[in-house]
Amino acid sequence: MYIVLKDLMLKGKRFAASEILDNISDDDAKKLKAMGRIEPVSVAPEVKVADRAVGLDEETKPKQRSVKKKPK
Secondary structure, rough: OOOOOOOOEEOEEEOOOOOOOOOOOOOHHHHHHHHOEEOOOOOOOOOOOOOOOOOOOHHHHOOOOOOOOOOO
């Protein structure tokens, strides 16, 4: 897998910067790496995102605390 660093045309298709190329020939990849157009990249698996919302449902709702009155 390669990431496109600069916009390029490859076999009649246009690829914008930051796109991921996964099916290109070794010869094309070698030429584009030499020109500085692409760079090898390893894609990490998706990370499960924890729900950080507070107060949207009853179980994550914060407890209300009473305000103590000052003595006179």
